[in-house]
Amino acid sequence: MPLLLQNILVLGLSGLTAAATSFGSFSGLGEIHTVWSEGDHSDLGCLTSTGLWTADLTRCDLFEVDRHASDNTVLLNLTSAAGSCFITNNGRFRCGLKGNKPPGKALDFGVYDKNLGYPIPGLEVLRLGMYGLMASDGKNPPDVNDEPQELHFVSFIEKGKYVWLAFVEPKI
Template sequence: MVSLKYLLGFATLASAARKLSIFRGTGQIRTLWNDGNHDDLGCLTDTGLWTSDETLCGVFEAARHNISPSKLTAFTLTSAAGPCQLHGARFTCEPGNEAYEFGTWPWPNSVPGVECLRWGQYGLMASFGRNPPSPADPPQEIHMVSSIEEGKYVWLAWAEL
């Protein structure tokens, strides 16, 4: 028999996937599979860790602006844990971070029709743990793919709250 928590988790994932939008305002950072039907494989916690336990999903603020003179769109991300950035290739949000200016990755290099987070020329993410983590797993670090990780690689997308 399937548990109610299991079914509610899928309902929450489906509802978040329907609200994918541009990085602006208050939202969650969702992890979308880079292949197949681009399944929603979880979210990031306030500290920038990857989880598929919906009760641990963080809430982020995205401040969007244009970078002059090129007029490219950029945005910063902040959570209750602090400003977000990449340390090396690892995504993190914590006190003392300088808010990094992220950009978006244009299709066809990511999920068609969905803004995906970009850092320089990189955007595809994974973990050295299970990809994706199961809801029972503790949240795990997420970093830019180095092509040695096993499992599914993901793009980071925005679900407006």
């Protein structure tokens, strides 16, 4: 079931659906959206329950965030209907896929604080260590009618727009 987002204004841009989205801090239940790393930092889509990137906002799935601290560092565990989310050995973002389970407990992601002014001023984005900028091996971003694509940490050879992952809180 798609989640209703706060303050959505749908615009048609080059066959994509862009939305003015109300982003929040990674906490509780919500969607994970892909935000362009440059320019106007536009919302370029969202993640499905298995962690795939889609530009079709009707395919966004919910994620539960367990936020905790360790040595003054904010840490997160992400879970979707498919299971725990993690990064594979080759840098791909996944959630609960059979045969690709994280070793031991769920992976502790971190965030770049929205008050740091980096990488996107005023926006909290997901990271793992010092990495967090992502792209796909396909189109960046995918077209609305494309099948969802895998995301991975950028190697800077991918064509198109690179993205950060940000959190959208559900409308109550």
